[in-house]
Amino acid sequence: MKKAIIYLFFFFFIIINTSFTILSESILIRIYAHLKVTSVQIIQSKGNYYVMADATTILKTKNTDVLKFNLINDSVNLMLNDSFKGRYKYIKIIGSNDAEFKIKLLNPDRKIRTYQNNISLSVVEEGLKLINEVELNNYIAGVTEAEAGSRTTLEFYKVQSILARTFALAHINKHVNEGFSLCDQVHCQAYFGKPKDSNICSAINLTQNLVVVDENLNLIIAAFHSNCGGQTANSEDVWGAKTSYLRSISDSFSLKMPNSKWERRMLTDDWLSYLKLKHNIPIEKENIRQAALKFNQESRKIYLECNNTKIPLKNVRQDLQLKSTFFNILPLGKDSILFIGRGYGHGLGLCQEGAIKMGKLGYNYTQILNFYYQNTQLIDLHKLNFFKDE
Numbered sequence: 001m002k003k004a005i006i007y008l009f010f011f012f013f014i015i016i017n018t019s020f021t022i023l024s025e026s027i028l029i030r031i032y033a034h035l036k037v038t039s040v041q042i043i044q045s046k047g048n049y050y051v052m053a054d055a056t057t058i059l060k061t062k063n064t065d066v067l068k069f070n071l072i073n074d075s076v077n078l079m080l081n082d083s084f085k086g087r088y089k090y091i092k093i094i095g096s097n098d099a100e101f102k103i104k105l106l107n108p109d110r111k112i113r114t115y116q117n118n119i120s121l122s123v124v125e126e127g128l129k130l131i132n133e134v135e136l137n138n139y140i141a142g143v144t145e146a147e148a149g150s151r152t153t154l155e156f157y158k159v160q161s162i163l164a165r166t167f168a169l170a171h172i173n174k175h176v177n178e179g180f181s182l183c184d185q186v187h188c189q190a191y192f193g194k195p196k197d198s199n200i201c202s203a204i205n206l207t208q209n210l211v212v213v214d215e216n217l218n219l220i221i222a223a224f225h226s227n228c229g230g231q232t233a234n235s236e237d238v239w240g241a242k243t244s245y246l247r248s249i250s251d252s253f254s255l256k257m258p259n260s261k262w263e264r265r266m267l268t269d270d271w272l273s274y275l276k277l278k279h280n281i282p283i284e285k286e287n288i289r290q291a292a293l294k295f296n297q298e299s300r301k302i303y304l305e306c307n308n309t310k311i312p313l314k315n316v317r318q319d320l321q322l323k324s325t326f327f328n329i330l331p332l333g334k335d336s337i338l339f340i341g342r343g344y345g346h347g348l349g350l351c352q353e354g355a356i357k358m359g360k361l362g363y364n365y366t367q368i369l370n371f372y373y374q375n376t377q378l379i380d381l382h383k384l385n386f387f388k389d390e
């Protein structure tokens with residue numbers, strides 16, 4: 001395991017061999033990874049850029065220059081301010097350290113976003129593959145806004161940014177066979193470019209390089225969810241694998257928050273036929289039918305037991321698209337039942353709304369992370385390099 005960390009660490013330092021700029025700790029993120037992009041505009045908005053096409057520098061751009069890229073057959077067609085520049089297999093737009101660009105997808109049509117640092121374009125599966133080569137901290141900032149939402153507290157941004165960094169390093173090889181590290185979708189971590197809230201940059205500056213590790217100094221699985229409903233879950237009850245730090249804890253901070261509670265009304269017949277068809281429960285029998293209309297969890301259970309059949313609650317949640325597995329069931333009138341639920345999400349690791357509340361009560365990010373991830377510590381990611389000598 002220690003060797004793996006060293007490898008991840010070195011993979012991380014991608015030095016661009018150019019006198020123009022050196023990004024010391026950058027990461028390759030495929031952006032718009034879920035879309036088949038065939039036409040896109042890129043407009044330089046800050047700093048200086050030059051364009052390399054098939055390994056040759058072909059032009060320098062100035063602010064407001066519009067570069068347009070269209071997929072034509074298996075090549076990228078490049079226009080600068082409406083004049084044709086050439087057709088290439090691979091184009092890289094390389095900026096100064098402070099450089100930013102705006103990107104406007106034309107096909108499919110999407111709103112303008114702002115990204116920092118470099119971008120490359122190539123052709124993959126009848127679409128353009130867009131890869132943002134971005135400083136780690138800029139990437140972490142973008143993820144923090146996408147995952148935490150904007151307009152939350154500084155302390156919560158610190159927490160979320162440490163988790164984003166931990167996740168990124170732990171999964172740096174997730175897409176390595178496709179030529180990048182992470183995609184910009186929830187498959188990896190949501191990332192939509194430069195954040196709008198300047199508090200996020202402060203949070204990142206105040207938690208430089210920190211990652212969460214377990215007692216063996218391995219990067220943790222940085223699981224988080226919206227609200228645990230008062231009690232978090234054990235990893236083995238949700239994902240099957242036991243970890244020392246994803247342990248069920250009682251969390252009163254998450255009560256009385258927006259996602260603490262939920263309700264769902266359902267027709268009794270729909271519930272019973274679900275039990276019959278999906279789990280083979282003999283609901284024709286009156287006593288079993290009656291028993292199936294009530295369910296109670298004082299603390300989190302793993303199964304809904306019905307006629308000696310154990311139905312995993314995570315399956316019920318998924319099948320019925322419920323906000324959580326932490327629910328009770330009550331009969332409601334003659335023909336309905338009511339799910340009365342607590343929390344939102346899988347319940348593992350950090351509870352976002354509980355963490356926000358802790359921050360407002362004056363707990364700092366270290367205390368918040370130690371509360372939700374038991375037996376862990378914060379460490380400077382560069383210290384993981386120590387293992388090289390062992």
Ligand SMILES: [Zn+2]
Pocket residue numbers: 174175182183184185187188189
């Ligand atoms: Zn991914």
Ligand SMILES: [Zn+2]
Pocket residue numbers: 227228229230231232251253254255351353354
């Ligand atoms: Zn909670």
